[in-house]
Amino acid sequence: xxxxxxxxxxxxxxxxxxxxxxxxxxxxxxxxxxxxxxxxxxxxxxxxxxxxxxxxxxxxxxxxxxxxxxxxxxxxxxxxxxxxxxxxxxxxxxxxxxxxxxxxxxxxxxxxxxxxxxxxxxxxxxxxxxxxxxxxxxxxxxxxxxxxxxxxxxxxxxxxxxxxxxxxxxxxxxxxxxxxxxxxxxxxxxxxxxxxxxxxxxxxxxxxxxxxxxxxxxxxxxxxxxxxxxxxxxxxxxxxxxxxxxxxxxxxxxxxxxxxxxxxxx
Amino acid sequence: xxxxxxxxxxxxxxxxxxxxxxxxxxxxxxxxxxxxxxxxxxxxxxxxxxxxxxxxxxxxxxxxxxxxxxxxxxxxxxxxxxxxxxxxxxxxxxxxxxxxxxxxxxxxxxxxxxxxxxxxxxxxxxxxxxxxxxxxxxxxxxxxxxxxxxxxxxxxxxxxxxxxxxxxxxxxxxxxxxxxxxxxxxxxxxxxxxxxxxxxxxxxxxxxxxxxxxxxx
Numbered sequence: 001x002x003x004x005x006x007x008x009x010x011x012x013x014x015x016x017x018x019x020x021x022x023x024x025x026x027x028x029x030x031x032x033x034x035x036x037x038x039x040x041x042x043x044x045x046x047x048x049x050x051x052x053x054x055x056x057x058x059x060x061x062x063x064x065x066x067x068x069x070x071x072x073x074x075x076x077x078x079x080x081x082x083x084x085x086x087x088x089x090x091x092x093x094x095x096x097x098x099x100x101x102x103x104x105x106x107x108x109x110x111x112x113x114x115x116x117x118x119x120x121x122x123x124x125x126x127x128x129x130x131x132x133x134x135x136x137x138x139x140x141x142x143x144x145x146x147x148x149x150x151x152x153x154x155x156x157x158x159x160x161x162x163x164x165x166x167x168x169x170x171x172x173x174x175x176x177x178x179x180x181x182x183x184x185x186x187x188x189x190x191x192x193x194x195x196x197x198x199x200x201x202x203x204x205x206x207x208x209x210x211x212x213x214x215x216x217x218x219x220x221x222x223x224x225x226x227x228x229x230x231x232x233x234x235x236x237x238x239x240x241x242x243x244x245x246x247x248x249x250x251x252x253x254x255x256x257x258x259x260x261x262x263x264x265x266x
Numbered sequence: 267x268x269x270x271x272x273x274x275x276x277x278x279x280x281x282x283x284x285x286x287x288x289x290x291x292x293x294x295x296x297x298x299x300x301x302x303x304x305x306x307x308x309x310x311x312x313x314x315x316x317x318x319x320x321x322x323x324x325x326x327x328x329x330x331x332x333x334x335x336x337x338x339x340x341x342x343x344x345x346x347x348x349x350x351x352x353x354x355x356x357x358x359x360x361x362x363x364x365x366x367x368x369x370x371x372x373x374x375x376x377x378x379x380x381x382x383x384x385x386x387x388x389x390x391x392x393x394x395x396x397x398x399x400x401x402x403x404x405x406x407x408x409x410x411x412x413x414x415x416x417x418x419x420x421x422x423x424x425x426x427x428x429x430x431x432x433x434x435x436x437x438x439x440x441x442x443x444x445x446x447x448x449x450x451x452x453x454x455x456x457x458x459x460x461x462x463x464x465x466x467x468x469x470x471x472x473x474x475x476x477x478x479x480x481x482x483x
Contacts, residue, residue, distance in 0.1 A: 006365040006373055006406055023361030104338045104345035106321045260324055
């Protein structure tokens with residue numbers, strides 16, 4: 001009979017935490033994509049399809065960009081990071097309500113749920129963005145002018161998405177209807193986030209207004225990182241970092257406040 | 267040891283917003299190796315008590331001290347991902363609690379005797395099969411205390427014997443708290459018993475005495 005009981009390995013606090021995250025990321029992957037053999041392909045194919053579709057539409061309708069910037073790559077590299085941001089935000093916002101059964105395991109903390117989702121979403125989208133960048137380099141010769149800045153702004157975008165998404169997830173615990181606002185919010189955010197819009201092309205007043213949005217700063221930074229001197233960019237990374245700090249501290253506090261209000265008895 | 271000191275818990279009614287108090291000052295102490303049955307009618311707060319003991323919810327008032335590693339409440343489909351297979355749940359539990367992944371999956375597969383269903387989604391299982399999976403999953407982790415919420419009540423005699431053997435084997439280290447509305451299950455698995463009524467817990471040294479008192483309710 002089964003007398004050989006598996007023993008738990010002794011783990012430190014950090015490795016236990018990483019173990020929980022690892023378990024959650026794999027679970028999330030399996031739930032979303034693991035139902036069929038080609039399922040994991042969707043992990044990359046989903047953002048890829050949208051990215052290509054949107055870029056294609058712009059490619060067909062656009063009247064051209066300054067300094068011979070290729071239209072397709074320009075829009076693809078504008079859309080894919082925004083897709084990542086939106087994905088992280090919306091998936092995080094639903095993290096608590098959609099994972100209640102997991103909270104039966106005491107080691108799963110609320111923040112683990114959102115962190116796991118952010119990690120998976122960021123990893124999947126980074127693959128797509130990486131493919132676009134490498135493709136642009138190999139086939140068009142357009143390598144990023146500042147690769148380091150590109151990566152940093154991508155990470156910043158993810159951290160803003162994580163902060164806002166986590167904050168929303170906690171708010172939904174207090175005020176359920178907030179859940180309905182998440183989707184419209186992410187769509188309406190698009191014109192204000194300067195994902196496609198070069199801030200050099202708008203009036204100074206509009207530009208200043210848009211630059212209050214940290215996401216607009218991130219997208220400008222990303223354009224600067226990719227296209228270098230071919231574009232004129234306006235952004236401030238310290239400003240973005242300040243937002244990231246504020247959003248994530250607020251999000252952590254909100255999660256702490258939300259936990260005692262959750263009950264499995266439903 | 268687990269100690270409960272003056273534990274209170276209530277819930278807000280979703281409709282009226284009024285507070286329903288479920289537990290009104292529960293006291294108790296469970297030591298290593300104890301096998302305690304808690305008897306209570308439907309709605310008396312048994313599952314609420316287990317959630318508090320497991321630490322997934324906090325009491326409104328009072329203290330719960332835990333000096334043992336405690337399982338999650340074993341019952342219903344608690345803590346399961348029902349759209350994935352039993353095997354995948356086993357791997358998840360292994361990663362979460364830090365047991366070796368393959369060994370854990372093999373243990374659960376053997377213990378729960380689900381056959382080919384082990385690799386089918388849990389939402390296709392019968393309730394007896396879900397219970398067997400849950401018991402396998404929890405026994406696959408070397409907890410000091412198992413919280414069982416009716417999960418033992420759906421299995422057949424053979425499975426009951428298997429669970430009893432497993433609990434016997436861990437007698438030196440592991441405690442079990444079993445909540446049930448069924449006196450027979452408490453008699454079968456436990457050596458002390460308590461009754462949960464009016465939001466309070468009354469302990470009895472003798473199981474038969476507890477059952478007699480419970481049936482007199």
